[in-house]
């Protein structure tokens with residue numbers, strides 16, 4: 001994001017005590033996503049400060065989209081008309097200590113929520129690689145971290161309050177409305193405005209993070225489950241050169257204060273001797289602390305610190321979810337394309353995600369592994385590469401990440417989501433006139 005743009009957005013957030021004035025961006029000060037690869041189709045951004053204002057806005061507008069923290073790389077959040085952001089809607093953070101839940105305004109960033117939870121002695125089950133994203137935006141796209149037994153972030157949702165296209169508040173909970181709830185959590189921004197989200201929490205915990213260097217890809221053939229199960233959350237990084245994972249990040253829970261020792265040899269990989277960035281050439285200053293130094297969950301589970309620009313900044317991302325038992329074959333299929341991939345790549349990451357029951361989650365009823373690509377910001381080149389990767393991954397029923405770049409056809413997506421017809425119906429019930437639909441939803445869902 002350009003500095004000027006950032007300053008304008010921040011001041012809108014700070015001073016916007018009323019809905020509207022609509023922030024109408026000037027021609028040279030366009031509203032873009034985080035990576036800057038996408039200029040949104042309108043720059044009209046509304047920041048309501050009360051639920052009443054949100055309801056009034058819905059009633060007064062025929063077509064608009066909700067914006068979270070703008071971290072999606074594709075057009076899922078785009079609108080040709082207007083945007084509504086909840087970044088100004090502060091509804092506080094309510095912790096229910098008896099039921100182990102926290103209720104927040106849906107626009108809050110995980111980083112802010114995590115700080116508050118930690119101060120109160122609580123934790124979330126997992127975080128994505130960066131803490132800067134909004135809870136509503138992350139849950140809408142099934143954003144995930146890693147861990148064989150960790151579901152994506154939306155699996156922590158216990159209840160939601162959504163304002164539908166008529167301006168009515170719908171309260172959904174896992175306990176009371178299981179069927180609709182499972183359809184609504186990963187909602188792709190199609191059902192309405194998620195105002196509040198209640199998340200399951202647990203007592204706070206400490207984590208140590210250790211990095212190993214140079215794990216031979218072939219080790220995954222016989223040891224994938226052991227390697228990915230070596231910690232609470234494990235990530236493998238590769239640039240697809242030399243059939244090698246340059247880095248293995250292992251995040252382990254420290255139970256009852258007992259520190260853990262780490263092996264000097266991890267399937268042939270060796271412990272790093274200093275903190276590393278996933279892209280070895282970049283300074284590790286932005287990265288969460290490694291070298292086994294214990295720290296609170298929210299300062300170890302993401303790869304990037306809250307106060308810093310995550311990852312490389314000027315980048316593109318794609319990611320595909322594979323049934324976990326097929327992942328070695330899928331990785332081998334991608335590896336065959338390494339000569340084409342590596343020149344355009346910053347880094348790739350392999351993670352695991354537990355199965356869930358959320359209709360539009362790429363991990364619906366499927367223990368999954370995800371193959372992620374952080375690309376250099378060269379869309380013409382990446383656009384040519386993605387169909388090759390998708391073709392190689394087709395035999396493994398690869399499902400694309402909803403918030404990242406893909407070229408898989410709508411017909412193929414339909415065949416990959418058995419609950420898609422039910423989701424379409426749910427969307428029609430919440431939004432009969434297509435108020436929240438955009439070109440992305442029309443193309444991929446309808």
Ligand SMILES: Cc1cc2nc3c(=O)[nH]c(=O)nc-3n(C[C@H](O)[C@H](O)[C@H](O)COP(=O)(O)OP(=O)(O)OC[C@H]3O[C@@H](n4cnc5c(N)ncnc54)[C@H](O)[C@@H]3O)c2cc1C
Nearest residue numbers: 068069070071072128129134136137140143144189194403
């Ligand atoms: C550097 C970087 C690292 C990333 N790392 C990861 C990672 O580790 N794991 C992973 O899975 N993904 C990752 N992502 C992708 C990112 O988590 C998702 O794109 C996520 O959806 C971004 O959330 P957001 O708040 O920015 O959403 P936005 O891009 O603003 O919006 C996403 C969708 O949510 C909808 N939405 C937003 N707010 C609301 C609301 N209140 N009510 C209803 N709908 C709403 C929007 O309409 C849109 O459809 C990464 C992205 C970046 C840029």
